[in-house]
Amino acid sequence: MNRSNLDxxxxxxxxxxxxxxxxxxxxxxxxxxxxxxxxxxxxxxxREEWHLEIIAVSIDHGLRGQESAQDVQFVAELCKKWGVTFVGRQVDVNQRKQMEKEGTQQAARILRYQVFEEVMRSYQADFLALAHHGDDQAETVLMRLIRQSNPASLTGIPIKRPFACGYLIRPFLTLSKPEIYHYCDVYQIVAREDPSNQSSTYMRNFLRNQVMPLLKQREPQLHIRIQAMTERLTEDQDYLMAQTEKMLAETTTFSYPIVFFQIEAFQTYPMALQRRAFHLILNYLYHVLPANLHVQHEKDFFELLRNTRSNVTIDFPNRLKVTKSYDVIRFHFLSTQKRDGEDHRLIHIPDTIPLTDGAFLQAAYTSVDIKEDKHTLQIPVALTSFFPLTIRTREPGDRIRVRGLDGSKKVKDIFIDEKIPLEDRGKWPIVVGADGTLLWIIGLRKAEIDKQLKQEKYVVLNYIETNNRRHHDA
Structure with a gap:
């Protein structure tokens, strides 16, 4: 190898x-x-040929005491020698570990990327260049192959992705570690190595120190083959994700914090798209994917699609529920806050639900178009955006499109008009559709519901009074 080989x-x-x-x-x-x-x-x-402005960032993670501080100082002196702008920062990994209950590597990575983003924005830089190389890529793919079952994870470390105000790039993914050491000798670069890299405690280091040397004895160009594979998988994944986004646009309604779709329409697409759609829905609902989200949740979801029962609910982390109601799947969160007297429950069908006012609400399916009275509400099953139904108490800003009126009205104003005592308003039961539509302030007002077309199936809600309260006419 000679000096020109690196370029x-x-x-x-x-x-x-x-x-x-x-x-x-x-x-x-x-x-x-x-x-x-x-x-x-x-x-x-x-630098000169491409007219580049270079800023080097070195971070002391506070894990190796004076030694890691000396690493940063070493980089600072080298930058001065090479005429490069230098930025040094210190972060407290141990503090974050304690506060966020994270592992050392995860906490260090999060803090490191926070610094990179801050510096990149402050300089309005176009690129953040990191030195991950081909052997890093091979280790990553092997590690994900061992730990994960998602084929998309085998795309490995991305070559380029949007980051901060520009792009994060990895120009050295085409090099192996031995080649990097060789070029360091060529350019007389004396590096400072982190001694923790020699420990095989972490999975990555175990693969690096114990597994990769054996594999590369048989296939010295392993890193090149794996990099080529990740590039092709990335192209495949990009195409499949574009098709999945089209599928979701055609089948699924996103109305945070609720997502719903009809099972039959969802299942007309190939399983490769269904699986990716499931993960895109989770990415939409969770700001950060929970650590206790496992492949079993995916299995449970697809079993739910095939379940023949009319009403089934499965639990996901962080109070996320996935509910099958007739032919509709709903992803929805349970409220994490509950005030005195507040109620917020899913209406299973059939079921009888005790209410906060001492009465009961019965829910059932029927094929008969009944005549409603003040105690009943009938909803066509075909109005899928309403299911699953929930019953809850009022929330700030609630409005209902009142049946018989041309427009909506505040729930607060309805309570005032009906002279409902202040102490009762916070406990008053309201039936709400999955899309957030208020359907019935029980005993007071019902919403406009489209029933013009004859339907084959309905949900009937029947309010059963007790001596505790007599509701006004609906």
């Missing part, structure tokens, strides 16, 4: 994936190890 290996990769542009600002994460120092050196070699 010959890396430049075509960068140009193919558009990882470099003339006149841009580049943030480079530099730990003091061989990988990141070589990346910094390579960018200084490109």
């Amino acid at each position: 010959e290996q890396v430049r075509p990769f960068m140009e193919h994936y558009q990882l470099i542009r003339h006149g841009t600002k580049v943030i480079i994460g530099v730990s003091g190890g061989a990988d990141s120092l070589l990346l910094l050196k390579y960018y200084t070699m490109l």
Whole structure:
């Protein structure tokens, strides 16, 4: 290998994936190890030709005391020597671990990327360049193969992705670790290595120290083959995700915190799209995917689609419920806050539900178009956006599109008009559709519901009074 080989290996990769542009600002994460120092050196070699502004960022994670602080100082001195703008930061990984109940590596990564984002935005940089290499990619794919069952995870470490005000890029995914060490010798770069990398306590280090050397004895170009595989899988995944988004647009209603779809329409699509749709729905509902979300939840979801019972609910982490009601699937959260007298429950069909006012609500299916009275409400099953139904007490801003009126009215004003005592208003039962539509303030007002077309099946709600309260006429 000679001096030109580094550029010959890396430049075509960068140009193919558009990882470099003339006149841009580049943030480079530099730990003091061989990988990141070589990346910094390579960018200084490109600086004049591409008119680049380079900013190196080095972070002390506070895990190795004075030694990690010296790593940052070492990078600072090297940047001064090479004429590179330097930014040094310190984060407290142990504090985050205690506060967020996270592992060391997870906490360190989150804090590290927070610093990268902050520095990138402050400089309005175009790229954040990190020194992950081909062997890192191979380790990542092997680790995910061992721990996960989601084929999409085998796309590995992305070459380029949006980040902060620009893109996060990894120009060295085309290099192996031995090649990086070789080029460090060529450019007389003396790196500072983190001794924890030699420990096989973590899965990644076990693969790096124990497994990868054996595999590379048989296949020295393993990193190249795995990188090629991840690139092809990424192309496949991008296509499948685009098709999944089309599928969701055609079948599924998103109305946070509720998502619902008709099972028959959902199941007309290939399983590859159904599975990805399931995960996209979870990504939409959860701000951060819970750590206790497992592959078993996916299995439970698809078993629910095939379940022949009319009403079934399964539990997901963080109070997320997935409910099958007739031919509709609903994802919905249970309220995490409950005030005195407040009620918020799913209406199972058939069922009899005790209410906060001492009365009961019966729910049942019928094929007969009954004549409603003040104690009953009938809803066509075909109005799928309403199911599953919930019964709850009032919430601020509640409005109902009152039957017989051209428009909606505040629940608060209805209570006032009907002279409902203040102490009763917070306990008054209200039937609500899955899409948030108020359908029945029991005993007071019903909503306009489209019943023009003859239906084959209805849900009938029957309010059963007790001596505790006599509701007004509906």
